[in-house]
Amino acid sequence: MINLVVVIGGGVIGLACALRLRQAGLEVLLLDAGSPRTSASFGNAGHIAIEQTRPLASPEAARSASGRLFALGGALDFRLRDIRAWARWAPRYLAASTTQQAKAGEQALARLLASAMPAWRRLAADLGTPELLIEDGHLIAWETAASAEAGLAHWSNAETGAAAVHAMTAQQVDDLARRLGLRIAGAAMIMNTGQVSDPSVMMESLDRTFRSLGGQRRSARVVSLRPALQGTDVVLEDGEILNCTRAVVAAGVGSGALLEKLGYTAPVIAERGYHIEGRLEDHGTHWRDSPPVVFEDRSMIVTRFGDRLRASSFVEFGHEASPPDMRKWARLKRHCAELGLPMREPLSEWMGARPTLPDYLPAIGSGPGELVYAFGHQHLGLTLAALTGELVADLVTGRERSLALAPFDLSRFARRKPLNTERHGPK
Numbered sequence: 429m430i431n432l433v434v435v436i437g438g439g440v441i442g443l444a445c446a447l448r449l450r451q452a453g454l455e456v457l458l459l460d461a462g463s464p465r466t467s468a469s470f471g472n473a474g475h476i477a478i479e480q481t482r483p484l485a486s487p488e489a490a491r492s493a494s495g496r497l498f499a500l501g502g503a504l505d506f507r508l509r510d511i512r513a514w515a516r517w518a519p520r521y522l523a524a525s526t527t528q529q530a531k532a533g534e535q536a537l538a539r540l541l542a543s544a545m546p547a548w549r550r551l552a553a554d555l556g557t558p559e560l561l562i563e564d565g566h567l568i569a570w571e572t573a574a575s576a577e578a579g580l581a582h583w584s585n586a587e588t589g590a591a592a593v594h595a596m597t598a599q600q601v602d603d604l605a606r607r608l609g610l611r612i613a614g615a616a617m618i619m620n621t622g623q624v625s626d627p628s629v630m631m632e633s634l635d636r637t638f639r640s641l642g643g644q645r646r647s648a649r650v651v652s653l654r655p656a657l658q659g660t661d662v663v664l665e666d667g668e669i670l671n672c673t674r675a676v677v678a679a680g681v682g683s684g685a686l687l688e689k690l691g692y693t694a695p696v697i698a699e700r701g702y703h704i705e706g707r708l709e710d711h712g713t714h715w716r717d718s719p720p721v722v723f724e725d726r727s728m729i730v731t732r733f734g735d736r737l738r739a740s741s742f743v744e745f746g747h748e749a750s751p752p753d754m755r756k757w758a759r760l761k762r763h764c765a766e767l768g769l770p771m772r773e774p775l776s777e778w779m780g781a782r783p784t785l786p787d788y789l790p791a792i793g794s795g796p797g798e799l800v801y802a803f804g805h806q807h808l809g810l811t812l813a814a815l816t817g818e819l820v821a822d823l824v825t826g827r828e829r830s831l832a833l834a835p836f837d838l839s840r841f842a843r844r845k846p847l848n849t850e851r852h853g854p855k
């Protein structure tokens with residue numbers, strides 16, 4: 429057996445882990461099954477959202493769900509065709525959405541988010557592209573006086589960790605509305621948050637740096653993991669078996685199937701989101717200086733990447749591989765047209781799956797057989813990627829960690845211990 433770490437999953441989490449492990453001096457092989465464009469890491473909104481300390485598993489989120497349904501004009505959807513996927517997940521979500529659990533989750537998530545931006549600064553510097561990280565905060569805009577009042581009241585009282593909320597004055601709102609060509613009734617500036625300049629450029633940069641340091645990458649689907657006499661056997665779809673010292677499961681929604689075969693309880697669901705994207709119209713150059721804007725009445729975030737605007741939304745529970753729901757792109761187009769966003773046709777359309785666990789906390793930890801996992805980052809995978817890479821490298825190398833990982837251990841879902849702890853020879 430060679431001294432090899434295999435990282436499964438080439439999304440932003442797997443890439444950040446692979447790079448940090450390689451920088452720690454380990455032999456690293458990254459395996460990914462799909463095309464990078466289909467992963468959530470490619471199509472996300474690019475927002476470093478350190479203000480989102482409150483997990484979406486909370487009494488208030490559960491209570492408000494029925495009013496946020498897609499059928500009623502909202503962003504939340506449960507696809508009927510995929511009922512088998514979410515009917516098993518939803519009771520776990522409700523059980524995790526108690527006042528007590530949400531408070532504990534908030535404290536745990538806040539600790540991660542407080543370290544997220546510094547970790548991104550270190551990562552962007554190591555990639556040699558500090559300009560990948562833009563720390564200009566973001567805006568929240570409301571379109572009616574009533575929603576502005578309610579939204580400002582909410583954000584002014586919300587726990588936002590290292591981020592700070594500044595309600596804009598009427599004059600500032602007018603200036604913003606004129607500059608961006610919007611009709612809005614209120615807005616807030618959220619300080620200390622940020623964005624990446626382009627998620628796909630950032631992914632390419634991670635991949636390039638990993639390879640330039642001698643990291644290996646292969647296109648392959650892992651079908652199972654087996655404890656071996658020494659280390660772990662990684663079984664590929666074509667039957668090939670790779671033996672490694674440590675395996676890191678960072679396969680987004682795909683992590684659940686791999687870990688459940690090993691006896692873990694890993695109830696990750698595909699929480700699908702959609703975006704449309706178009707180049708800025710010539711008259712839209714004023715968006716070039718804009719940070720991301722959340723249009724809260726429409727549950728939509730608009731981010732500028734280079735000369736493109738991307739509008740993202742929707743929380744659709746279902747199977748990762750189910751066909752997209754075309755109505756969601758149509759709804760996004762309608763929102764953008766109603767807001768008068770300067771996006772030039774043709775608009776590209778994308779759909780991808782956030783990996784989400786019932787308590788809306790990520791799973792970061794290690795289990796029997798030297799297995800390490802890092803997945804389930806829900807709406808915060810980009811935000812937490814740089815930090816997760818560092819934490820996983822600490823776990824694998826045995827370095828001291830600055831953050832306690834107990835709240836993120838998968839054992840929180842377990843009714844029994846992972847079964848497959850016995851070692852056996854290659855089959």
Ligand SMILES: Cc1cc2nc3c(=O)[nH]c(=O)nc-3n(C[C@H](O)[C@H](O)[C@H](O)COP(=O)(O)OP(=O)(O)OC[C@H]3O[C@@H](n4cnc5c(N)ncnc54)[C@H](O)[C@@H]3O)c2cc1C
Pocket residue numbers: 436437438439440441442459460461462463464467468469470471472473474475476477648649650651678679680681682683686699700701702703740741780781782783802803804805806807808809810811812
């Ligand atoms: C519309 C939308 C907007 C978002 N906006 C933001 C945002 O603004 N900020 C933020 O922080 N987060 C955001 N997110 C969430 C974020 O994108 C995800 O949390 C993050 O990308 C998850 O990264 P990942 O690497 O865990 O998973 P993924 O990006 O899904 O990558 C997993 C990879 O594993 C591979 N894989 C799966 N199974 C196997 C297998 N068996 N063998 C080999 N490879 C396998 C897949 O091919 C894939 O490439 C958004 C998500 C969506 C959908």
